[in-house]
Each structure stands twice: as structure tokens, then as C-alpha cells.
Amino acid sequence: MAAVDPEIIAALGTESFQEEFRGPCYSGRFNEDQWEEEFEKIPLFMKKAPSEIDPLKNPELACLQSIIFDDERSPEEQAKIYKNEGNDYFKEKDYKKAVTSYTEGLKKKCADPNLNAVLHTNRAAAQYYMGNFRSALNDAMAARKRKPCHLKAIVRGALCHLELKNYAEAVNWCDDGLQIDSREKTLLEVRAKADKLKRTEQRDMRKAKLKEKKEQNTNKALLQTIKARKVKLVTEAANEEEDSASAGLCKLLNGLSFQNSYGARPSVDDQGRLSWPVLFLYPEYAQSDFISAFHEDSRFIDHLVEMFDELPPWDLEQKYYAGNLEVYFEDEEREELYQVPPKSTLRQVLQHPRCFVKDLTPSFLVCVESSLFSKRYFQARNVQ
Structure with missing residues (x-):
């Protein structure tokens, strides 16, 4: 850059000389307050590249x-x-x-x-x-x-x-x-x-296999006991040959339905006697009771006495007590109801020719004897 003659500066005066060099600032200059952001726009100084490069907004980076x-x-x-x-x-x-x-x-x-x-x-x-x-x-x-x-x-x-x-x-x-x-x-x-x-995984697998084998043996013993009682279970293979029916029962016992929604299942004690999960339904009030272990030698009247020792809160008329109730089981195939003698045992009822156990849980209907609801409820049904 050529030096400026001091005589020219003296002739023009200091203020005139400075005014000569004043003009519009460079459009691409850095802003002192935002210099870090300005540097970040230059590819050479970028700390992190943008996810998408727009050639119009950042031509230098696109070129690079x-x-x-x-x-x-x-x-x-x-x-x-x-x-x-x-x-x-x-x-x-x-x-x-x-x-x-x-x-x-x-x-x-x-x-x-x-x-x-x-x-x-x-x-x-x-x-x-x-x-x-x-x-x-x-x-x-x-x-x-x-x-x-x-x-x-x-x-x-x-x-x-x-x-x-x-x-x-x-x-x-x-x-x-x-x-x-x-x-x-x-x-x-x-x-x-x-x-x-x-x-640890191998040990757990061994334990699981032993548990599975034990459950299979338990299920087998339970199935043999049920068959010995001549209790009829409802399965998909019920109408097939005996071998197929037995396979269907084993599948039922080993499957999800082996344990019902109440978390109970049939069991055999050391003397080879059965206990069943039993469901009692009260259609008049859409209520129910569940007994997780109804021993096969127990009488219905004994359970009714215990269940209705106190009047249930839904029995506003106070008519549900042991001596005033009738118990029935239903044959769904024939659409027939059979009355259960109160002093009969569960084993005797389950051995009835037309009693079928569905989902390994016997169920029974309970109504008040000779009530208006009972007459209307059983009027359209074939009661035996």
C-alpha cells in the first residue's frame, strides 16, 4: 500500500483526511457480540457439521x-x-x-x-x-x-x-x-x-424340568382318581374314542384350564380322596360363592349351613338360609336341571349319569324354595 504524503495531509487537514476514508462498512464483517456464532459458520472452524447441508445457505460447506x-x-x-x-x-x-x-x-x-x-x-x-x-x-x-x-x-x-x-x-x-x-x-x-x-440358567432349567415332571405325575394321579370315580369331564375329545378322550383330559389337566380363574384346582390327599373347587350361583341376585376345596365326602347341607350362617348383605328379604334353599346342577346338552338332595355328598352328585364337570369346576344353581322367582325361573326349564 502506497504511503500518503504528509504535505497532502497538512494541506487537507486531519478531519478532512479522515472524512476521505469514511464510507460504508464491509458487509461481510464479523459482529463483535456474536463472533463465536460467526466462526461456527466457517467450515474450517466448525465444531459440529449441520445434519443437512443446504448449498444455498452454506455454499462453502457444500463445496468442501x-x-x-x-x-x-x-x-x-x-x-x-x-x-x-x-x-x-x-x-x-x-x-x-x-x-x-x-x-x-x-x-x-x-x-x-x-x-x-x-x-x-x-x-x-x-x-x-x-x-x-x-x-x-x-x-x-x-x-x-x-x-x-x-x-x-x-x-x-x-x-x-x-x-x-x-x-x-x-x-x-x-x-x-x-x-x-x-x-x-x-x-x-x-x-x-x-x-x-x-x-444359573442350566440349574433353573433342571429345576423347571423336575417341577414339570412332578406336575405331570400329579396330574396323572389326579386323572386316574377322577376316572376311577367315573366323573365325567367336559373336553373337546369327550365324544371321541377312549384313548383320544384320555389324551384330551391330560391336555386339559396340563393346560391353562387346569387352574381356573379363581386360582384353585382339584387335588388328591394322601388317602386318595378328591377335593374340588365348586361354584355356587344365585341367579335371583346375580351373585355367587366359591369354595376352593369342597371335599368329595362333604354334604351340601353342611356347606350351606356354613355359608349362610350369617345373612348375605344382598339378601334384603332375609330369605336365604340353609333350610330354605334348593340346589340344582344343569345338563347343558339336554338343557335339563337336576335337583340335588341336600344330604347328598359331592361325590354322589358328581357320579350322577347326567352330571358333567366343565373346566374342572363343578357349578350349581341355588334358589329359594317355592319362591316366585324360582317358579318363573324354572317354568321354562325342564327340571328333573
Whole structure:
């Protein structure tokens, strides 16, 4: 820049000289109060790249990106660039973008197996921290195919197997990695934990099998006792051959319906005597009572006396008491009702030719003797 002659300055005067150089400020200058934001807009000083680059809003960054990802570069060079980009996102804990970058690197299909192994391993790490353990494991396996002794891939795969509760596989992966580096801390820790959990799982499986076998033996004994009593159970195989019917009963006993919605089930005591869960229904008031263990040798009248020792709150007319009640069971196939003698035992009633037990829970209707409701209720039904 040429020096200004002092004589010219003296001739014009200081104020005139300064006025000569005053003019509009540079439009692209930095704002002193927002200099950090201004620097962040310059690609060279950016701490974090925007998620989407708009060439109109940020032409410098778009130009730089086009140079970096120039298609004229070799697949290996482009894959490395994406790997480095993914690593930067990984350091920022932006694992989703890291996965995207590693994926783009793998799409270049470069011929370097080591680089591809690293891309798979790094993507596995990002997927792992996102909680996508199955995807992370697939990447770890892919990395080992390209580089069997890649220790980081083995570590990541072992961690994934542990999270997926594949304890035996986790131990195997750890053993493979420890053959490469016997002091690898993560593998030693994962192996110890996986081995302990594997043993616990095996113990629990043994217990579950023993419990299942015990339940099957209990169910078998119960079924034999029921068949010996000639009690008729309602099953899907009821009308089939005897062998099929027995199989249907076993399925019923071993299935969900073995324990009813009340949480009770038939049982056999040490003397081989049955107890049943029994449901009493009071249609007049849409009420019910449930007895979890009605012994087969107990009489109905004894249970009624105990149940109605105090008047129920819904019996406003105070007419429900043991000596004033009638008990019935229903034959759904014939749509017939059979009255139960009060002094009969449950075993005697269940052995009735037309009594069928549904869902392993005998049910009975209870009404007030000779009441207006009973007459109307039974008027349209065939009572035996």
C-alpha cells in the first residue's frame, strides 16, 4: 500500500483526511457480540457439521463436501473418509449418524478386508450403544468373516451375546478372543459373568424340568382318581374314542384350564380322596360363592349351613338360609336341571349319569324354595 504524503495531509487537514476514508462498512464483517456464532459458520472452524447441508445457505460447506466425497477417489479412499466421519460422530455420541457414516463406507465395497472389518466393528459398537444388540452382533460376525482374529469385533460380539442372554455363545467368543490376548480385561470380565449366568440358567432349567415332571405325575394321579370315580369331564375329545378322550383330559389337566380363574384346582390327599373347587350361583341376585376345596365326602347341607350362617348383605328379604334353599346342577346338552338332595355328598352328585364337570369346576344353581322367582325361573326349564 502506497504511503500518503504528509504535505497532502497538512494541506487537507486531519478531519478532512479522515472524512476521505469514511464510507460504508464491509458487509461481510464479523459482529463483535456474536463472533463465536460467526466462526461456527466457517467450515474450517466448525465444531459440529449441520445434519443437512443446504448449498444455498452454506455454499462453502457444500463445496468442501463435494471435494471430500469426490467420486473420482478410489473406493478405499472414500470408505476411509466415511470411517473417519463415523468416528467423529461416535466421539460425539451421535451413534445414529455414526451408523449412517459406517454404512456409507461399507457401500463403497472396497477391496481392503481389514478396512471393511473395521467399518463393521465400528458400526457394531454404535449399534450396541443404541441398544440394537442383534444388529450389533450381525456386524461383529461380519467383521470376523473378513478378519477372524479382529479382537475388537470379538469383544463386541461377546458383549452382544451377553446382552442377548446367549451365555454359552458369549463364553465361546470370549475363549476365542483370549487365545489372541489372554489378558484382555473386557473378555475376562464378560466370560466370568456369562459363565456364572450360564450355570444359573442350566440349574433353573433342571429345576423347571423336575417341577414339570412332578406336575405331570400329579396330574396323572389326579386323572386316574377322577376316572376311577367315573366323573365325567367336559373336553373337546369327550365324544371321541377312549384313548383320544384320555389324551384330551391330560391336555386339559396340563393346560391353562387346569387352574381356573379363581386360582384353585382339584387335588388328591394322601388317602386318595378328591377335593374340588365348586361354584355356587344365585341367579335371583346375580351373585355367587366359591369354595376352593369342597371335599368329595362333604354334604351340601353342611356347606350351606356354613355359608349362610350369617345373612348375605344382598339378601334384603332375609330369605336365604340353609333350610330354605334348593340346589340344582344343569345338563347343558339336554338343557335339563337336576335337583340335588341336600344330604347328598359331592361325590354322589358328581357320579350322577347326567352330571358333567366343565373346566374342572363343578357349578350349581341355588334358589329359594317355592319362591316366585324360582317358579318363573324354572317354568321354562325342564327340571328333573
